[in-house]
Amino acid sequence: MANCFVGDIQGCYDDLRRLLELADFDPVKDRLWLAGDLVARGPDSLSVLRFAKSLGDSAVCILGNHDLHLLAVAEGVAPLKKKDRLQTLMEAPDRDALLEWLRHRPLLAECSHPTNPVMMVHAGLSPAWDADTARRCAREVESLLRSDQYQWLLHHMYGDHPDSWDEGLIGIDRYRYIINSFTRMRFCHADGRLDFKCKLGPDESTPGLHPWFELRERHSDDPTLVFGHWAALMGSTGRSHIKALDTGCVWGNSLTLWRLEDDALISTPCPAHAR
Secondary structure (H helix, E strand, C coil), X not given: CCEEEECCCCCXXXXXXXXXXXXXXCCCCCEEEECCCXXXXXXXXXXXHHHHHHCHHHEEECCCHHHHHHHHHHCCCCCCCXXXXXXXXXXXXXXXXXXXXXXXXXXXXXXXXXXXXXXEECCCCCCCCCHHHHHHHHHHHHHHHCCCCHHHHHHHCCCCCCCCCCCCCCXXXXXXXXXXXXXXXXXXXXXXXXXXXXXXXXXXXXXXXXXXXXXXXXXXXXXXXXXXXXXXXXXXXXXXXXXXXXXXXXXXXXXXXXXCCCCXXXXXECCECCX
């Protein structure tokens, strides 16, 4: 069995299928781990969702910021962004079933490999959290997404504050910080405050900002961390135990897969899909 981790697909269905063929992925014996942002700027978000859902237990998918926005749009609490190409999905006969499946996806997923356990998130882990705090925070928001408070959470999740973690945070302030850390974070200030303005690479960033992973202390029992979201990194964190898998497929770069068992990185070049 192989565990195959893939970064942001963003509706680039043909590129995904080509990449899986290159990696000899077999859903009968392998497992596909998708690091969020299944949908949005690419040409065929509908097919991506249908394919991921059809894999059943052979796929583990987490929520990214674009996935959450899709859920909010479907509930009428946010407008469809001009650059998103989601109209076909929104009009599909199986739309409701696909969105119900999507909202039951986690914010954090773990591969319990005997020698190299892996934790997968979309954007990252707050420097203020250890692994156990991250697990607990993810479960809090996941429970709300799957409850009758679902619409309330989607309605109030947008915003950049609070930008600092405090275990005493309650209500929507707590949930918004958790969602932003898991799905939107790139840079932090030296004191750990989250920044949401800069989307550049670390070498181009505003002075005083640091990639979130530079501020995280490493502990001996930490799993390998896999994330997407940050195309400007182009897969480079400078840390063997923190793997960035968003390599900008939708922007015309490549779609990348990391195979855990042999530490192989496999990529396929992609045409520019975003308009």
